[in-house]
Amino acid sequence: MNRLFATEKYLPAILAMLAGxxxxxxxxxxxxxTDSGELATVASTLGIAHPTGYPLWTMLGWLFTRIPGxxxxxxxxxxxxxxxxxxxxxxxxxxxxxxxxxRIKIKGEPKDKPSRVDLARIFAILIGxxxxxxxxxxxxxSTTLEVYSLHTFLLNLNLYLLxxxxxxxxxxxxxxxxxxxxxxxxxxxHLTTVVFLPGVAWLYFSKxxxxxxxxxxxxxxxGIFFPLLILIYAYLPLRxxxxxxxxxxxxxxxxxxxxHITGRQFQIWWFTGxxxxxxxxGNFFKRFxxxxxxxxxxxxxxxxxxxxxxxxxxxxxxxxxxxxxxxWTANYSIKDPEPYYLLALTISTLWIALGIRxxxxxxxxxxxxxxxxxxxxFALLLLTLTLNYSAVNQRQTHQYEDYARAALSSLPPNxxxxxxxxxxxVSPSYYLQGVExxxxxxxxxxxxxxxxxxxxxxxxxxxxxxxxxxxxxxxxQWETSVQDFDLHGNVNPALLGQRFQALCFGLFEEMKxxxxxxxxxxxxxxxxxxxxxxxxxxxxxxxxxx
Numbered sequence: 383m384n385r386l387f388a389t390e391k392y393l394p395a396i397l398a399m400l401a402g403x404x405x406x407x408x409x410x411x412x413x414x415x416t417d418s419g420e421l422a423t424v425a426s427t428l429g430i431a432h433p434t435g436y437p438l439w440t441m442l443g444w445l446f447t448r449i450p451g452x453x454x455x456x457x458x459x460x461x462x463x464x465x466x467x468x469x470x471x472x473x474x475x476x477x478x479x480x481x482x483x484x485r486i487k488i489k490g491e492p493k494d495k496p497s498r499v500d501l502a503r504i505f506a507i508l509i510g511x512x513x514x515x516x517x518x519x520x521x522x523x524s525t526t527l528e529v530y531s532l533h534t535f536l537l538n539l540n541l542y543l544l545x546x547x548x549x550x551x552x553x554x555x556x557x558x559x560x561x562x563x564x565x566x567x568x569x570x571x572h573l574t575t576v577v578f579l580p581g582v583a584w585l586y587f588s589k590x591x592x593x594x595x596x597x598x599x600x601x602x603x604x605g606i607f608f609p610l611l612i613l614i615y616a617y618l619p620l621r622x623x624x625x626x627x628x629x630x631x632x633x634x635x636x637x638x639x640x641x642h643i644t645g646r647q648f649q650i651w652w653f654t655g656x657x658x659x660x661x662x663x664g665n666f667f668k669r670f671x672x673x674x675x676x677x678x679x680x681x682x683x684x685x686x687x688x689x690x691x692x693x694x695x696x697x698x699x700x701x702x703x704x705x706x707x708x709x710w711t712a713n714y715s716i717k718d719p720e721p722y723y724l725l726a727l728t729i730s731t732l733w734i735a736l737g738i739r740x741x742x743x744x745x746x747x748x749x750x751x752x753x754x755x756x757x758x759x760f761a762l763l764l765l766t767l768t769l770n771y772s773a774v775n776q777r778q779t780h781q782y783e784d785y786a787r788a789a790l791s792s793l794p795p796n797x798x799x800x801x802x803x804x805x806x807x808v809s810p811s812y813y814l815q816g817v818e819x820x821x822x823x824x825x826x827x828x829x830x831x832x833x834x835x836x837x838x839x840x841x842x843x844x845x846x847x848x849x850x851x852x853x854x855x856x857x858x859q860w861e862t863s864v865q866d867f868d869l870h871g872n873v874n875p876a877l878l879g880q881r882f883q884a885l886c887f888g889l890f891e892e893m894k895x896x897x898x899x900x901x902x903x904x905x906x907x908x909x910x911x912x913x914x915x916x917x918x919x920x921x922x923x924x925x926x927x928x
Contacts, residue, residue, distance in 0.1 A: 383701060383716055385743065390478055390482075390503065390507065391478075391503055391561055391645050392505070393474060393478070393507055393508060393511075393793075394470075394472075394473075394474025394477075394507070394511060395471055395474075395479060396468045396473045397470060397471075397508070397511045397512060397719055398468065398470040398474065399467070399469035399517065400515075401466075401467055401470045401512075401516070402463060402464070402467035402470075404516075404767075405423075405466065405467060405521070405523075405524040406462045406463065407465055407527070407771075407775075408521070408524070408525050408771065408774055408775040408776055408777055409450070409459055409460065409524070409525055409526075409608075409776065409777065410455075410459050410525055410776035410777070410779045411456060411777070411779070411780065412453060412455040412456060412459075412779075412780070412781050412783050413455045413782055413783050413809075413810055414525075414526045414527075414776055414782055414803075414812050415528075415805055416805050416809065417431075417432065417528070417809060417813070418455070418526060418527055418528070418683055418782070418809065418810075418813075419782070419783075419786075419808075419809035419810040419812050419813035419814075419865075420432065420628070420630075420809045420812050420813075421439075421458070421528065421529070422443075422455045422458055422527055422813045422817060423444075423529055423812045423816040424440055424627050424630075424818055425439070425440050425443025425444050425447055425454070425458055425811050425868065426443075426444070426447045426454045426816070426817045427626060427627060427628055427816055428440065428444050428621060428626060428631050429440075429619060429621070429626040429627065429628030429629055429630075429887060430622060430626065430628065430630050430632075430633065430642075431529075431630060432630045432921045433630075433631060433633075433641075433642050433643070433644075433645040433646070433647060433648065434572070434573050434643050434644070434645045435530045435615070435617075435618045435630075435631070435633070435640065435643060436572070436613055436640055436769065437614050437615055437618055438532070438567060438570040438571045438572060439529045439532050439549060439571055439616040440528045440617070441617065441800070442461070442532070442770075443458050443461060444705060445529070446458060446460075453730050453818075454523050454817050454904070455527065455783075455811075455813060455817075456712050458527035459525070459526050459527050459606055461527070461531070462523060462524055462526060462527050462531035462922075463524045463525075463531075464523070464527060464534075465523075465524075465531040465534065465535040466520060466521075466523050466531050466534055466535070467524070468522035468535050468538075469514075469520070469531075469534040469535045469537075469538045470511060470515040470593075472535070472539055472541075472542050473510075473511055473514045473515075473538050473728065473731070473732075474507055474511040475542055475543075476513060476538065476541055476542045476545055476732070477506065477507045477510055477732070477735050478503075478507050479542065479545055479546065479549075480545055480696075480732075481503040481506065481507065481739065483549050484623075484692050484693065493800070495905075500740065501740060502739045502742035503741045503766075503827040505742055505756065505759075506735045506736070506738040506739035506742070507735065509734075509735070509738050509759050509760075509763060510732070510735025510738060511735075512762060512767075513674055513678065513731050513734055513735075513766065514728065514731040515673060515761070516767045516770055517673040517727060517770070518669075518672045518673050518720075518770045518774060519669075519673060519720045519721065519723065519724060519727055520534060520727065520728075521663070521770055521774045522721075522725065522773075522774045523721065523724075525774055525775070525776040526776055528857075529571060529710065529720070530572070530721040530724065531569050531716070532572075532573075533571055533572040533574070533575075533721070533724065533729075534724050534823070535566070535577070535796070535828060535922060536564065536567055536568040536571055536575075537578075537724065537725050538727065538728065538776060539564050539568075540564050540565055540568055540575075540578065540599045541728070543557065543560055543561045543564055544561060544582065544699075545696075546587050547589075548563050548585055548695075548696070548699075548715050550630035552590060553595075555599055555602060555659075557600055557733060558586070558602075558603055559603060559606060561603075562602075562603035562604075562606040563606055564606075565578070565607060566606070566610040566611040566614070567614075569611055570611055570615060571615035573589065573643075573644075573645070574710065574711075574725075576710075577703070577707045577710045577725060578703065578706075578707040578715070578725075580702045580706050580887045581699045581700075581702035581703040581706065581708075582769075584695070584698060584699055584702055585695065585696075585829075585908075586600075586767075588695040588698075588699075588850035589695070595620055595651075595898045599718055606662055611630070618631075618633045618639060618642065618643070618852060619634055619635075619639055620632055622634040622638075625844050627816060627844060627845055628812065628816060629833075629837070629841065629844065630642075630837065631837050631839070632836075632837035632840045634834075635909045636859055637867065637869050638836070638837065640876055641836075641868075641869055642654060645806075647834075647835070647868070648888070649714055651715045652713060652714055652715075652768035654713075654830075655869060658713075658715040659712050659713055659714075660875060661909055662711065662712040662714070662715065662719060663712040664818050665719075666708060666711070666712065666723055666726070669723075672769075672770070673727060673730075674730075674731070674734065674764075675762060675765065675766055677762050678730070678734055679742070680732075681737035681738060682733040682734045682737055683733075683736045683737070684737045684740055685732070685733035685734055685735065685737030685738070685740065686700075686733045686736075686737075686741075686744060686767065686873060687702070687738035688737065688739070688740040689733065689849045692736075697700055700729050700732065700733070701723055701759075702728050703726075703729050704725075704729040704730070707722075707723060707724075707725040707729075708723070708726050709788065711726075712729065740757070741755075741801075741841055742755075752855075760769045762776060767837075779812065782805070782806060782809075782810045782816070783810055783813075785806055785807065785810070786807050786810035786811045786818065787805070787810075787814060788922070789807055789811075789922040789923070790811060790814065790820065790821040790824060791821070792895070792920075792921040792922050792923075793821070793824055793899065793923070795823070795897060796823050796896045796897070797823075797824050797825075797897045797898070797899060797902070798824075798825045798849070798889065798892050798897070798898045798899070799824060799826050799827065799898075799899045799901065800886075800889060800899070800900045800901070800902075800904060800909065801826060801827070801829060801900070801904070802828065802829040802830045802901065802903050802904060803902075803903055804828065804830070804851050804902045804906055807826075808826060808828045811824075811826055811830075812826075820892040825845075825846050825849060826832075827842075827846075829904060829907065829909060830907075832885075833882060834864070834867075834868060835864065835868055836861075836864050836865040836867075836868035836869050836887060838864070839857050839864070840859035840861075841861060842857065843857075849889070849892065852888065852892065853885065853888045853889075854893070856881070856885050856887075856888045857885065857888075858883045859881050859884070860881045860882060860884070860885045863877055863878050863881045863882075864878070867891065882910070883910040886909060886910045886911075887910065887912050890911065890912050890915060891912075893926055896926070897925060899920070899923035899924060899926065899928045900923065900924050900926065901923055901924075901927050902924065904917075904924070905924070906915065911926065913926060914928060916928075917925065
């Protein structure tokens with residue numbers, strides 16, 4: 383029995399290390415798609431990332447990139463790996479703690495050797511944790527730098543601490559106060575942590591009731607939560623005041639800070655109607671088979687039912703987390719919502735572990751049959767691992783950095799480039815220029831951001847002062863109009879169009895002193911080009927010539 387309990391104690395750590403070793407095989411060597419280059423640059427230079435700013439991730443990333451002799455992008459990718467491996471450990475610890483608190487006995491079982499319940503607990507922790515580790519979405523967060531790796535870690539840390547707080551004696555404040563600290567850290571990384579709130583409220587009041595003591599404890603928790611959250615988010619205006627090169631949103635005043643933290647620019651994709659909601663809702667369950675296979679659904683359903691038989695308040699808590707996450711994300715109409723489902727996938731895997739425990743305990747059959755089902759579970763796990771390995775593997779992902787490097791290399795000295803190709807050129811180029819100091823003589827203007835975002839005129843002044851001086855009043859006038867539009871929602875289409883055209887014409891006037899290029903997609907984006915100028919293909923770009 384002592385050996386069995388020792389196995390349960392160390393099993394989560396062993397599984398986390400195993401997962402980490404396998405994650406190494408799929409780790410990206412450098413920057414990858416979408417925001418990877420931007421985030422790597424922001425973390426390396428203590429800049430400000432796109433909304434909602436992610437100050438906690440930025441500061442932790444900066445510490446990681448202080449390690450000398452290793453490329454910053456690889457270090458940040460490895461940081462993601464460590465966060466996800468830590469999530470695997472915390473998930474296993476949550477299962478071990480939960481099952482330890484939900485011990486049951488079966489009549490007739492001998493007391494001097496491991497019972498069917500004990501073996502079921504170990505088996506459920508083992509299989510459940512491995513399913514979590516090698517589910518497609520969780521595994522994908524370990525392969526490249528993104529804020530969702532830290533989000534995964536913090537949501538699992540909060541889940542574990544909530545379980546410990548709920549099972550602790552009612553008069554103990556300490557577990558809840560510790561949770562207040564980690565909950566603030568989670569909010570300081572990603573605001574989708576808000577989906578925890580209904581479940582947290584239910585779990586807290588189901589345990590503590592509504593008496594004076596319960597509300598005094600909430601006051602103590604809030605007295606920890608808000609100061610810590612404000613302290614971390616203070617990074618944004620303080621760092622913006624220092625005018626770093628990569629300063630998305632320039633949140634140096636209250637309006638800009640609120641705009642940035644709340645992600646107002648992305649709110650156009652929230653709650654867009656019934657049809658997008660139903661489509662996203664259905665897509666979650668379609669993706670579920672990619673995570674654990676269809677067998678996962680068959681095991682999770684009895685696990686959900688079993689949770690109500692064990693502890694009804696806990697079962698409702700898990701269900702609130704799952705449904706809250708599904709409802710929130712299904713109302714967000716973006717192309718790649720998978721990381722936003724991390725909490726729902728975590729709860730689903732917990733139900734799978736509960737389902738495995740229930741099946742094993744209820745299986746009154748021969749030892750050979752139990753061993754056969756054990757082998758089947760491992761076979762399904764191996765199949766999931768094999769299929770997801772190829773889906774998430776980033777080990778050979780060089781194309782984003784290679785393309786950007788080749789494109790920059792093709793340009794003459796001191797070129798000016800206007801591009802809307804964020805994923806493949808602009809974001810990787812930020813990293814190459816800002817961190818590796820490669821082709822820093824080239825000025826890159828992101829067309830789509832320049833057209834819509836209030837902070838981009840300031841970005842031009844900080845990073846391209848000579849261009850800003852040449853633009854003069856045209857930049858000032860555009861700044862007034864785009865701030866009125868982006869921050870305050872005041873739209874004057876005619877004036878916006880007129881001033882943006884003047885801004886673009888000013889950029890093209892730079893061709894008198896230096897080569898000016900646009901990227902190919904600009905031909906479809908109706909960029910205003912002065913009469914008499916034509917785009918001429920030249921390797922990766924179009925050069926603007928008379």
